[in-house]
Amino acid sequence: MVESRRRRRAFLRESVIVVVAAVVIAVVVKTFFFQAFSIPSGSMNNTLLKGDRVLVDKFSPWFEAEPTRGDVVVFKDPGHWLDGSAEAPAPHSGVGYDVQNALSDVGLMPSADESYLIKRVIAVGGDTVDCRAGRPLSVNGVVLHEPYLYPGATPCNDDAVGTVVVPAGDLWVMGDHRDDSADSRTQRLRGNGGGFVPVSDVVGRADVVVWPLSHWAALPEPDTFHQSGLSQPADGIAEPAAIAALAVLALSALFLLRRRRRLRRVPRRA
Template sequence: MPGGPGKLGNPKKVRSFWKELPILVIIALALALLIKTFLVQAFSIPSDSMQNTLQRGDRVLVDKLTPWFGSEPQRGEVVVFHDPGGWLGETQTSDSGPVAEGIQKALSFIGLMPSAEEKDLIKRVIAVGGDTVSCKRGGKVVVNGKPLDEPYIFPGNTPCDEKPFGPIKVPEGRIWVMGDHRQDSLDSRYHQNLNNGTVSVDDVVGRAFVVAWPIDRWSTLSVPGTFDQPGLGAAAAMAPSAVGLAGAVPIVLWRRRRLIAKVRAEAEARPDRLTADG
């Protein structure tokens, strides 16, 4: 068959590694950008406000996926959030040169390094929408009447002696946050002039779930057991029940009206049927 042997004898040429390398780099960058935008992003700890849980210079990975599915911050989680307004003050200027700044911006764009320009903070969620939170000098932080046992507080610190507060009712869709280093954290306690110090859940970037760098500090950021104590979520748990009850009442009334209307219709029709049968 003409041409047959020639086709079999000329296998397709394999591209060289150097020709495929640009394509692989583009794919890798696209995947990194996708992950940074929707899944996970790296953040650098800029201060001592979360010691000893987090140290200055630690790199944490932040879960950005679950908020896309409607998940909101929970008590005890460590979260990254945008500056609600004036918490960070003036932005500090970088001391690095233009080349280093360019590399920083390029890597932060694809999520491989934290951004030097983003005005974000990292704190622990103490109370969520519907909760009542307070703390008296010499006492513990109290949420919905339950005192918190906070082993994560920086050694030597008190829960709130330097800045007592409350009671404060946290509005729905907002959270009350505090740093673990209580005497070195300008958190919700110090910004009560705006929304009582609470932060909108819309400003939350995501939950920090692991310390990824340096290697010798690798650890997960789990929710402390004190936030699982019975009754702590009672106030917040009432809201869904109330919504469910409010939704159920109209349905019950509607069904009851239909049943009454049906019984009346049958009662009105019954004499006619008896006359016809007679």
Template sequence: MDTEVRSSADRDRPPALDGRAGRSLSAVRHWWRGLGFWQELALLAVICCTVIALVSAFVAQPFLIPSGSMENTVRIGDRVLVDKLAYRFGGAPRRGDVVVFDGTGSFDFRTPPRQNPAAHLAREAFSLVGLANPDGTDYIKRVVGIGGDHVACCDRQGRITVNGHAVTEPYLYPGDTPSQVPFSILVPPGQLWVMGDHRSASSDSRAHLGDPGGGTVPVGKVIGRADWIVWPFDRAGSLRRPPAFDGVPAAPTASTTPAGGAHG
């Protein structure tokens, strides 16, 4: 009986691919080696762009800030990284979060203009990597009230109250008051009351009290939570949730609007 003798190198060598998989891999290698330098470079660029597009579409996307409504937290020209998974697996927006949302039907009631398909595609591609302004219906604001909250302004010291708790807001633009527009609203379930940090320059929930929804934004329209400023480098850093809302009690269980209030 013959005995097969294998060297240690043979034993350590991974088994060869057999059948269709082996032939396919061999064909791919042969095809790749036949590419010229510029063809290979172009193919790698396409692969990289595809990966970036997939990550931006489903995981995290940079957004270019087009206005000063959230100054000084974020400024015009900043790129913020938006976590699209923050609220996708049981999570929900919390008071103090900075969120990007689609304002269609709550902040924006315009009929979308007809666009050149090629120009629209190019704009979408550049916006995915933060090189173009976001869609005209996308907004960035801070969550002040969640479903069930009674949000009002202002108390005797000029502060916003949430469920009767006065909130001191250190992130407000220097010189701004919490609001020059008085309001009192019970936020409907599944909705958000949002405001800009630069209150005197922000068209936020207060500006839409008379619109359908009463100025509130559906949670389902939230694109994600803005977690980081990634550009410019000298302003790069985390957009941490402030402790301003830590003392706010749970939303009241009553389903009626508080006296003097309004709801959408």
């Protein structure tokens, strides 16, 4: 009986340690490394579909790395972009809402009412964007061949803004479904901050679609943004940063695995 009680106490103690460690690791990962976000609309079709879950790299910005052309980024609403938009979080209430936000606090789900958007970076500070009806989109005089555009969508026809120079420290972003995206073009025509997104509002780069599993895909920078004349800034968000974050996740998983193995060991006493 004494030995049995000792085993139960040991099991409970180790179980508590594993659970607490898992929660702490999840919070650290969400705060410093990766966070899950849900796609709220069809503005990024067919690259990202409504309801997809993406993992966003929050690690690189800690090293003052900035987004580069072609990155798909999540950013805070720069100011009234979401007003009346299909991407605005719908009001929620009830147990499901509370549970989702609780899981969001530890990085296991996106928040139910986050005011964030997701778009593709087309141009960075100092770039000149040319967006005219009936013409392909160009940056710094280089025509972009955009294979990621939604089939049948036009580069600029619906919201042509002409020639725009992006200020230093800002981004020009657009959805892949141009005919269904209230992006930098729409905001500029509305007189909403010129349509620019401050780099400081960027949460991180979306690296991979993780859910549903049938949509799993990496989100690399398209080749069109590596044409001559469109050299990437030296301080772009780098792959090594994401690799370092993955290494931390691997070490965390190894720690939890070792703890679980200890749970299976039965103390032997004389």
